[in-house]
Amino acid sequence: MAMVGDRGTGENPFPWELGVFDAHCHPTDNMASIADIPRMKTATLTIMATRGEDQDLVCQVASQLGTGIDSDHIGRVIPGFGWHPWFSHQILDPNDDSASGVQDADFIPPKDAKLAHYKSVLTPSPEDEMFIQSLPDPKPLSVLIEETRTRLVANPVALVGEIGLDKAFRLPDAWLPGDIGTRNASLTPGSREGRRLSPYRVRLDHQKAVLKAQLLLAGELRRAVSIHSVQAHGTVLELLQELWVGHEREVLSHRERRRRRSVAGAHDTSDIDEENQDEPARPASPVFRSFPESRPALPFPPRICMHSYSGPAEPLRQFLRQSVPSDIYFSFSSVINFSNASSEKVIEVIKVLPADRLLVESDFHCAGLQMDDRLEEVTRRVCLLRGWTLEEGVRQLAENWKHFMFG
Template structure:
C-alpha cells in the first residue's frame, strides 16, 4: 500500500559490524515469522482456504484502508483471527493449530483515501448536503455539495466538474469512528491501521465510460488506483491531520496499538502525533535527580497514575497498582503503542520518537519493497536499523497479496535485520517475534 518514493537523509550512525552472517542458513519458519503490516484483502483470492493453509508465516497483521476493505478484513479475522492469546509463548493457539497462519486485524482509514471523509464534528463541515423531500433538485444539490467538499480538501483546487462529479459521496467522520469502534470491540486484539499522512500521494484520474483500453481486474478489491494515471490533485495536509488525529484519539480511548503511514511527511507526522500526547509526556529525571532518589524508586516516575495508584493500594500496593495500571490502559488521547510502518526517514529523525519523554511505546517496521526499493536503499536502511532499539524493531511485507512472494520478501527483511543487528538468524527471529507480541498486547 505504500510503495512510493520516500524522503529522509541518510544517517551516518556508526555501529559495530555484524558478528553473524545468515544468508546461507535455512530460514526457521518453525520459530514463528510475523508480518507486522500487509494488505492481502486487496487480493482476496490469495486468502482462499488452500492458499491460507500453505502459508508459513505465523501471523499476518492485515490492514484496512478504505470503505471497500473494512468488512473484508473483519471477515478474514472472524475465520482466522487469534482468539486465545499468550503473547510471549511464540504461539497464541493450541498446539493443534500453532502451525496454521493466524490474523491480527487492523481497522482504519488510509491517508490516500482521507478525501472521501468529511469532519461532521465541526461547525461548518466541508460537506453540508441535507436532503429535502420537497426539492425536486435534490440530486443536483447533493452533487453541488459533494463538489464543494472536494474543492475544499484537495490542492490545487480542482475546476473540472466532470472529475469532481466522478468522486464518491463523502462519508462523515463520525460514521467511520463509530464503525471502527464496533470492529475494535468485536475483535479485542485488533489494531488501528493503516492511518497516517502522505504529502506525495495524488488522486487517480477519473475512469472514462468509453475507455475501451481499460479493463478492470476483477480479482482486485475495488477502490484502489487500478492502473489509472495520476491527477495533479493531493489531499490538503490539514484535512489529513484531522482524520489522523480522530483515529489516534479512538485508539487511545480503546487502548489499541496503531500502524502509521508516513510519506514525505516525517516532521509533520511527528508533530501531529506529539500534539495528541501533549501534557502527558513522561517525566525525564536529570542525573542529579536520579542520584537523589533511592534505587528503584525512579521506576514509578514514568507512571502518570502513580500517585493515585499508590493512594488506593492499601497494604497491598504492588498488586493493586498493577491491577489499576492494567485497567487504565486506555482512556488517553493518544495510542499506547505506535508502529512507524515501513519507516523511511533518517536515523536522526527517528531519534525523536525514542526520546524517553514520549509516552507512547514506539516501534519501527521495515519492508523490502519500500525500504530497499531505491538505489542506496540498503546503506540507508542499515543505519536506520542500527538506530532502532533491539526490542522495538518489526518486519513486514506490505504486500497486496498473501503467498510465496510476500513470504520471500518477509524472509529477506528478516535476514537483513539480523545481519545488521549482528544476531544469529534463529535468535533474531525469536526476538522480532517477541517484539511483535509486545506491540500487539503491550
C-alpha cells in the same frame, strides 16, 4: 559464539519454526489469495484495512482464520481497521463548511455539496466536475469513527491501521469508459490499478483531521496503531506531541535507568541507546491482563508502529525520548525500504535503533509464498545489519511484535 556465516545470510535455513510475524500487509487486496494463508510459513499476518471497500473484508478474514485472545494465544491473522491518507478525501470533516447538512451514513450529499467538498479538500481545487463526480460520495468523519469503533470492539485484539499522512500522493485519474470493464476483477476495488495520476493531492490539514480522529479513537480503546508517513515524519511527530502533552512519562536519570535494567534484565543496545539520555523503558516481557476497553482511555495510542519507516536516523531521538508516553516501533519491508537509492538511509536507521523497537513486514497485497518470501528477505537483511544470527533475530523480532500488539 555464532559464526559469521550464521548471520542473516541466504546460506542457512530460515527458522520459521520459531515464529515469524508480519507487522503490516494487505492480502484483502486480492481475496483469492486468502485461501493460501493457512499454508503459509508466517505465523501471523497483521492485515490492514485502508478504505471503504476493504473494512468488512478484513473483518471476514479475521472471523474465518481466528485472531486469538492474547500474546500466548495468537491466531493466523490480526485485523487492522483504519482509513488510509490516500482515501482521506472521501471523508467529510465536520469542521469543513462543505460538510454542513450531512447528518448520517444514509444521507447522500447533493451534487453541489459533493462539488464543494472535493473543491475544498483537494489541491489544486479541481475545475473538472466530471472528475469530481467520478469520486465516491463522501462519508462523515463521525460515521467513519463509529464504524471503526464497532469493528474494534467486536475484535478485541485488533489495531487501528493503516492511517497516516502522505504529502507525495496524487489521486489517480477517473476510470475511462472503456477501461472500467477490463479491470482485473480479482482485485478489491478502490486502488489505483495502473491508472494515470491526476494533479490533485489531499490537503495536509484535511489529512491531519482524519488522522487525529483515528489516533484519539485508538487511545480511547487502548489499541496499537500502524502509521503511514511519506514526506511527513515531522508533521506526524508534531501531531503526536500535541496528544502527549500533560501525559509525559517520568524521565529517569542515567544511573537509575541502569539500576532498573540490572533488575529487569537488559535489552540489546545500540549506539542510540548509549548516546540518548532519554532512551525508552518498558517491561521485559508482554503482559495482557485484560481487554483494552476495560482500562482507562488515553488521548493517544499506547503503541505506535511507523510502518516501512523511510525517514532519517536523527528524528528517532524525538520519537524515542523516555518522556514519550507511547511505545514507538519502526517496521521495515524489502518492497519499500530496500528498493531504491534511499536504502543507505534505511541501513543507518536499522543499525542505530534500539533492538526492541524493530519490526519486519511484507507490505504485500497477495497472501502465500510471495508474502513469505518478502518477509524472509527483509528479516535476513535486518539480521545481517544488526549482526544477529537468524535465530537471535527471529526471536527478538517476534518478541518485539508481541510487545507492539499486546503491550
